[in-house]
Amino acid sequence: MGRIAAEVLVDRLAEWGVDTVFGLPGDGINGIMEGLRRASDKVRFVLVHHEEAAAFMATAHGKATGRIGVCLATSGPGGIHLLNGLYDAKLDHAPVLAITGLQETSVLGTGYQQEVALDHLFEDVTEYNLVVSNPVQLPGVVDIAIRTALARRGVAHLTIPNDVQVADAEADPYEHVAPARPPATSPTFLPAPGRPRDEDLRAAAAVLNAAERPAILAGQGALRARDEVLAVADALGAPVIKTLPGKAVIPDDSPFAVGGIGLLGTRPGEDLVEDCDTLLMVGTNFPYTKHLPAPGTVKVVQLEADPVRAGVRLPTDVPMIGDAAEGLAALLPLLDRRTDRGHLEKYQAAMATWRAEMDALEDETRRPIAPQLAVGVLDDLASDDAILTCDSGTIATWAARHWTIRGDRRFFLSGTLATMAPGLPYANALALAYPGRQVIAYLGDGGFAMLMAEFLTAAQHRLPITVVVNNNDSLGQILWEQMVLGYPEHGxxxxxxxxxxxxxxxxxxxxxxxxxxxxxxxxxxxxxxAFDGPSLVDVVVDPNEPPMPGKVSYEQAKKFATAFLKGQPHKAAIATTLFKDKISKLGKR
Structure with missing residues (x-):
């Protein structure tokens, strides 16, 4: 057999710097698997146990490296399984290329076995979406798909019929006059939002220089702008709040850090949102608007890479379109250095109190085991360049508050989709992307159980990941959400x-x-x-430990109390745990 179209696909991926494809074979992609076999010296195929995990792994690769992540699934059910992981990429703006198979072109539309129009199914999740119908399309459409995913920070999808996969690489069955050719764009292409307009920079500086109580809200779009965020915070004397996906923007022990925002945030972070008179939003489209300042109560400056997202969450006085690092570097010389540090010092003192309270909850004497203890121990023992992945649920609260960003530590979770189960596939992908670094997955028992077969993937590839399961034998976050809504727990x-x-x-x-x-x-x-290979610690923790908001509203407290009085089946155990928490905090003061 001569050179087949699937080889062109794989070769072009390699030219773009793709070295790993995550997937699960099936009869709808046997031709692509043959292309991967022939090019195995260029591109590694990582066999997973569920296609959802393949999509999560590609998403983690895209989030962490900024390069394209690639996942592969067969036609029909295999492609369907990718969707949850691809929506994670879409909503957190990670560049991912999904490749799927399709039945032979001669049987399309006949209701053939596993015939699913994946291009239609993927319409909502993709920025680029194509059925490849001619082998000579491949070099060009691979380029366009990857360029689109990188430029728009989202998902591209190519679905390739079986007969096209194995056709002669140069075949043009309809003898087109001008067959597609690969664009001249170099595979080193990367999007560069660049520097904002000068007039926007001047307008932003005027608003920020007039602020009396400034605050910065930094998100995942600022992850590669740590030095610039810190420099601007220093010039303004502004405390910095971080979204959870942006937790690694600045170190948690920075004098400017006041922790997070929202239900998983800190009390100083929530207080600052209510207290500030000017908010600089950098690289964030934080969706939970009830945790942002009330519209019209503060001046807002936003630095955002995508003009569509600028001003979506709050009325914005100055929207700036540009790269976080380049934009802040250009803004810095226009700022007047604030000599009065009283506003900043107020929040530094508040954070010192908050950190002491969080430390107190990591109590090695409490029985049952406090869930804060396991992540606190992880924080103590992990290296300064460790990578922590996390699932959604109560564990996200404990990680947000007890995993300290210091040195080159990183932190990844499903931010906007907030799906369960990505933590373990994320860890596998990042262990492959960053050999030699500690990679730790901090998971709940519910999320781990969903894709626990991927621990077998880690063992088969001898990936040195460490999994810590916060085992409370429940869906802890939903339990507490039910109570805050005033409902006794159920199911x-x-x-x-x-x-x-x-x-x-x-x-x-x-x-x-x-x-x-x-x-x-x-x-x-x-x-x-220290184990040379995949390891797991299953920590049986107190199931009655509440992931309380940093700042409890009167309405939340009233509904919590109502649920308690309406027949909460575990109210005695919960009351005991709350009492222990209060004693621990008081003991640290």
């Missing part, structure tokens, strides 16, 4: 016995330890971090 506890995930880890060929005593947590996590 959120799995029931005894809690799953023993350590046994699963050992069955996969990794290390697995189950911990039920607080005094054993530190030693178990220390050993897991």
């Amino acid at each position: 959120v506890r799995f029931g005894e016995p809690a799953g023993d995930f350590a046994a699963w880890a050992r069955a996969c060929g990794g290390s697995g330890v189950r911990v039920t005593e607080p005094g054993d947590v530190r030693g178990a996590i220390k050993d897991a971090l």
